[in-house]
C-alpha cells in the first residue's frame with residue numbers, strides 16, 4: 001500500500017502541472033509529454049529505491065540520458081573487446097558523464113546511510129570488508145544504482161508515453177478505457193484493488209508494450225558452447241533476441257499484427273504467448289515488472305479520468321531505436337479537462 005501511495009503522489013504532481021498548463025492556455029494545451037513522463041518515473045524510482053525525489057535525483061537522470069545517447073551512437077562497436085577503453089571521440093563523450101554519475105550516486109548513497117550500505121554490500125558480495133576494497137565497493141554500489149535508475153526510469157516513461165500516443169490515435173479505445181476507469185474508481189483515487197479490476201486498461205497497456213516494447217533487442221551471452229536449433233554457437237558469443245520482430249510477426253499475431261487492437265489480449269489471440277516478452281523471459285526477467293505495471297495503471301488511470309487528449313498537429317510519428325525504442329521528436333498531445 002505504501003508503494004501505491006507513493007506512485008499516486010508522483011502521478012498527482014503531474015496532474016497538477018497539466019491542470020495549470022491547461023488553465024494558463026484557456027482550456028486546452030499542447031503538451032510535449034516525454035519529459036513529464038520521465039519526471040514521473042524518475043520521481044517514483046528515486047523515492048522507492050533511494051529515499052530522494054526527482055528534483056534531488058534530477059542531475060543523475062540528466063547524466064544517465066547523456067550516457068544512453070552516447071551508448072546508442074556507438075551502436076554496433078559495443079561488443080568489440082577493448083573498444084570502450086580506446087580514447088575515441090564517442091568514448092571520450094561517454095567518460096565525462098560516467099565520471100560525474102559516479103560522484104553523484106556516491107553522494108546520494110552517502111546521504112542515505114553510508115556505513116550500513118557499504119558494509120552490507122561489500123560483505124555480502126565480495127566476502128571482504130569495505131576497508132579492504134574501498135574502490136571495488138564503490139564501483140559495485142555505483143553500477144547497481146546505475147542499473148536500477150536506468151532500468152526503472154527510461155523504460156517506464158517510454159511505456160507511458162507510447163500508450164498515451166496510441167490512446168490519442170485511437171479515440172474509441174481512449175473512450176472505452178476512460179469509461180472503465182471512471183466506473184471502477186467511482187470518484188475515488190486508484191488503489192491496489194481498483195487497478196486489478198481495470199481489465200481494458202491492462203490490455204491497452206499490453207498491446208502498447210507489444211507494438212512499442214521499450215527494450216526492443218535483448219542480448220544474451222552464451223556462457224558455454226551450445227547448439228541453438230541447428231546452429232553451433234561458441235562460448236562468449238552474444239545472441240540478440242529481436243523482440244520487436246517477434247511482437248509483430250503476422251504468423252504469430254495475425255494479419256493485423258501492426259494494428260493497435262488490445263482485444264487480441266482479451267481473446268487470447270496470441271498463438272505462442274511465450275513470444276510476447278516486453279519484460280524479458282527466464283531467470284533474468286525484469287525485476288521491476290510489477291512496479292512498472294502499477295506505475296502505468298495508476299498514472300494512466302489518473303490521466304484518463306482527468307483529461308481527454310488527441311495527437312497535436314505538430315506530432316511527427318518517427319519511432320527510433322536508441323538502445324530503447326523512443327519517439328524521435330517526442331510526443332505532442334493536445335490535452336483538455338474532461
Ligand code: HEM
Nearest residue numbers: 151152155156159215278279280281284285286287288292
Ligand atoms: C515498462 C517498464 C519496463 C520494461 C519494459 C522493462 C523491461 C526489462 C527487460 C526486457 C529486462 C531484461 C530481461 C532479460 O534480460 O531477460 C529488464 C531487466 C531488469 N529490469 Fe526492467 N523493465 C521495466 C521497468 C523496470 C522497473 C520499474 C524496474 C525497477 C527497479 C526495473 C528493473 C529491472 C532490473 C533490475 C532488471 C535486471 C534483472 C536481472 O538482470 O536479473 N525494470 N527489464
